[in-house]
Amino acid sequence: MRTGIYIRVSTDEQVKEGFSIRAQHERLNNFADSQDWSVVDYYIEEGVSAKDTKRQELNRLMKDIEDGKIDVVLVYRLDRLTRSVRDLYELLDFFERYNCKFKSATEVYDTTTAMGRLFITLVAALAQWERENLGERVRMGQERMIEEKQYPGGPPPFGYSYNKDTKQLEVDPVEAKVVEKMFDLYFDGFGEQRIADRLNEQGYKTRRGNNWRAKAVRDTLKRTLMTGEFSWGGNMYNDYTDAIIPKERFESAMKLRTSRRGAHPRTIRSSYPFSGFARCARCGAPMKGHSKHGRKKLDGTAPFYRTYICTRKRDGCTSKQINEESIDRELLKEIRKLSSEYREISEDKSLIKREDDHTQELKQLTRELNKVQGRRKKWQVAYAEGVISLDELRSHTEMDQEALSNLKMYISKLESKSMQLDYRSMANVLADFERNWIELDHMEKKSMLSMLIKSFDVDSDDLKPHKARERKVWVSNVEFH
Template sequence: MPSKKFVVDLYIRVSTDRQAREGDSLEEQENELKKFCDYRNYQIHNTYIERGRSGGNTNRPEYQKLIKDIKSRKVNAVVVKKLDRLSRSLLDFEHLVGLLQEHDVEFISLRENFDTTAAMGKAMLRVALVFAQLEREQTSERVKDVFAFRAEQGLFNGGTCPYGYDTVSKELIPNKQEKKIVECMFELFLKTKATSIVEQELNAMGFRNRKGQLWDRRHIHMILKRPIYKGIIQWNGGTHKGVHQPLVSEDKFDRVQEIFEERNFNSSRDRIKGLLKGLVICGKCGETLSPNYTKKKNGTIYRYYRCNSTINRRKKLTKCSVYVASEALETLTLDTILTYSTESKLAQIRRDIELKNQVIEKKSVVLSADIEARQLSLKTVKQKRDQYLDSLVTGGFSKDERDKITARIDEFSLEEKQTQAQLYKLEFEKTETSEKLLTIDSFKQAIVTFKFNHLKLSESELKQWLKDNILKIVYQENTVDIAFRLLEDSS
């Protein structure tokens, strides 16, 4: 019983100004694709030819016909000469691959050796999709940059429009009725110092929120705490002077915040913060040291760091009993960081960095040599495969001879795909290795900045500096060993 034919669609595209250059003419593409299908014994269902159309988008008549064939499962595979003939956008290509996989249709590109009928081809396709993911992330970064720029200019970045404002052409404009309610809200809170009373007063006066519902103290609390009402734009943890009209004066807003601080509106869960929370490791057992406190009968609060293994000894089966006063551990850590600003310590760090860089550079040289060798092997294999393929098409051979030549071509094709996959892996590894090279400058700048500014930093700012620059702090017997991110992340 004859085997079922493998049916394919051919897709050919060229821009008008490229038809006579680089061997990418419509005729040349069609001839090469048909030669390949003849060699593979594929049945051609349709040949879609796109003349003078850009590959930057999918708004192409013949491309849309190809998509219909895929969705109706009329073909087993789509064959192109080069990936950019089908699409110049990795994101569009990723969408197409998803469509192909959904409808069990394979994809073959001669130039890039993408052939998802084989396992190696599927692997190489996944590599290409990694770059699609990279393009998505870069697009996301560009969008973030635009939003950050708008915030720096004092512009509102969208989202739910704050109560008291309307948005006109992406700008905040005061809503007359809602503005009066916001002003009343601030005034009432300054008099009563309680959101629950403000809630009662607003509802008693017949005021309603934007949805026409009764006011809720949580919504009131959120409005009273939001700096946008004094003319400030918040974005990504930073604040910028807005171009919109404030609804309350800066003085009035700040007086409201002082009341919140006095009344201690902060959650009890935030009381045990700890400057070194999440950074300190017990040198005795390897567990984390967490901040805790004990309140004495006379009201005195004793703050300390406690090894987590002491919390549930039955479960952890350990005799560790490390407790250290918060102030002592935090002072010891800050003093130790300051020692890294001395010339002797910086010289030691410089030597460590040089040793690390020597190892990295040696590895990079080895990888470069491997890449050159693989590139040469790839070129040789391609030449041999093309020679056999040309002889098969043009020569007159018996069936046995054709079978032997075909088998040899398949061997070369497999070797080519394996070499290409190895080459991709080596290039990724070399890029990753090169990015690990260190300089003393960034470390020195961080330490010097800390030395001259640590006494001026607020607790939250100091905590953020520690989080950004320190990977872990190992405490043992009144000493700390600090692992800086810059030095450890490159290992």
């Protein structure tokens, strides 16, 4: 019979005795000679997994079978061809369709009988179970490594290096300075592409010596590992390694990212602190910053004014041009007023009682969450020690996962309610805002607004200002994040 010899090794199997390409080639040739079969071609896959049928040489073999060149496919062992029950069924149907037989040199199979097909299916099922079982063990091993603060594998993220002795991540001093610079530029109003451009201009390179790109900057800015926390498998591991960026600064950057979403890049970079926040109280359109020089004085100097004007002014909006100092002053007044109101509400005894009830319920749910997470680890240990089967582990894991999802949903809802009730904290935040505001420059004010305020309305009277009278300005409808 015309024979097609299929040989496959995955990367880790190349070093094992009996699975190397040379060993399979020799044994399969001897087997074909013993059966008086003529070898038409060899189909060799090196460093390729059998998890699916998307393999170049396997596809070439199937094409030759379609063309009627092959009468029998010969492999060293069934799992050389496939480890999937579904793929096995499809391949056997394909072989039968083109009247091609399948043989294993080390196992007794006969695909021409129902019993032979059943036996092959059972063995393939065992091969798939072994693969899934291995995957479970690998995941458990990785989780245990992370709990011991060891790195589970792969290139360490930018800013960190891998210590082969401790198997842990360590801060790379040179790369850490680049990460800190990224965050500094981000708080200065730079977007990811401009940060990448600035780093490239100043001669900073990626670990591989390439220029920085916006995506690489974005990935670094969003990576929680920069705070020393490690996210893996849906869980967060605190104090996993040393932090490059303080957690508070990282969270501020994430809030800033949220506030910038949808904003025009020019607004983000603008040195006008109220651009992107101030809205016209008359038509609802954004207000943009504008600067101009006044009339020259006798000494030759001219005053410099920073003002804001409605972006729909040319479309007929009747709002007036408003001085930046007036908006600054009136915004602080509104913040002071809101701070006082929140403080009064926070001292309401009925509200304090509701807040205490929420706090107690939140603590109870958090305890339940920790209990379920601890139970999951116990199931994994029990499986590793052979106390429970893989099916039992999966059943327990699925139930615990559902419990975790429900608990996290309840906690999230409760935290949202608690945040609405926490007027005392909001009053303190606004008081800090007021104290620090006058010390900040234009860009620092813009960053502070980004973290706290979504928008506010601005309006003024229609009278023309002059030396003896300023235009009256109102700030209202302050909306917080």
